[in-house]
């Protein structure tokens with residue numbers, strides 16, 4: 001298993017560096033610089049930014065190329081002197097699968113090593129019935145079937161599968177890859193990584209909001225941003241807090257459950273057992289419930305006339321709410337404005353606590369952005385300390401509903417960049433369990 005949580009001696013406080021460690025560390029640093037360049041980078045520039053000497057860079061690049069991670073993409077004649085060799089990540093170094101189990105859907109993407117999506121499928125798993133508890137065995141089987149489909153694509157292309165990452169809406173024990181508790185799914189203690197050992201590649205299980213935050217950090221709108229908070233609204237409301245470039249996990253890795261901050265002490269019952277959580281005020285389920293109430297009072301004729309709703313209040317889903325908002329249904333816009341109010345109040349609290357430079361709205365919040373952001377901005381202006389809102393920006397996720405699966409893709413890529421030796425072709429088997437000859 002190539003996974004950072006299983007690295008030998010990870011519990012030692014300080015790691016001493018022998019020659020091998022220095023070598024592996026330098027391989028990772030150079031690979032990370034190539035990745036961060038976001039496109040071809042000159043070999044001379046790599047030498048410059050890494051601070052390594054020319055011969056060390058030369059042998060590192062030879063090794064990374066032999067393992068298939070990078071490729072030469074020709075020469076560049078910018079500047080004086082000899083044309084320089086240009087180097088880029090080799091997208092065909094292998095394939096990566098990102099998966100998500102949501103409350104009413106499962107989604108799987110297949111990507112290359114540059115995070116280009118090659119194949120994607122999303123299915124409904126629960127008939128959009130948020131009140132029914134999803135059948136665990138059935139949903140897992142449906143999700144696994146999607147992964148098998150993705151793997152078939154990898155096989156057909158004669159490619160190597162480098163890893164699978166799965167995002168879930170609940171607390172995850174990272175050491176074992178077990179889903180401990182998912183209030184909105186009603187599941188507990190599901191040993192997901194153990195179950196997916198059958199795929200014979202490294203499997204990383206992560207909380208969906210954390211995955212989304214890390215994806216936004218590596219691939220999306222929070223690139224190069226050291227301090228930010230990602231708010232992710234699927235059915236519930238999750239958060240990922242990135243501090244100094246690292247996800248803040250807290251003692252047990254469970255930090256970021258900001259959807260369960262109490263904002264209304266005597267408010268609605270939340271699935272976590274508490275009352276008046278932020279999630280019960282701005283989560284998609286809460287939004288749909290409030291719009292259903294408004295519709296029941298006869299105040300949402302445009303919404304009720306939508307073909308998929310057709311007068312049936314129970315048929316109203318978030319997508320219909322957004323459609324009615326787009327058609328300027330006044331009562332729906334009022335509900336969303338109030339959602340913006342509580343969004344802004346919660347963000348003001350987060351700004352005062354963490355002083356981030358960026359808040360990223362993901363999932364349903366990003367889709368509802370135009371209708372909730374103006375009010376949220378006004379609340380932030382009115383409530384956050386001036387020093388904590390100075391220069392701060394609220395932006396929408398680059399990946400919207402795909403934030404989690406893309407985050408999962410980024411988790412595997414990140415592991416590879418940080419430990420390329422563990423993923424070299426003679427260490428990770430192909431799908432038939434065969435290892436490449438040692439290079």
Ligand SMILES: [Zn+2]
Nearest residue numbers: 260270272277
């Ligand atoms: Zn709660």
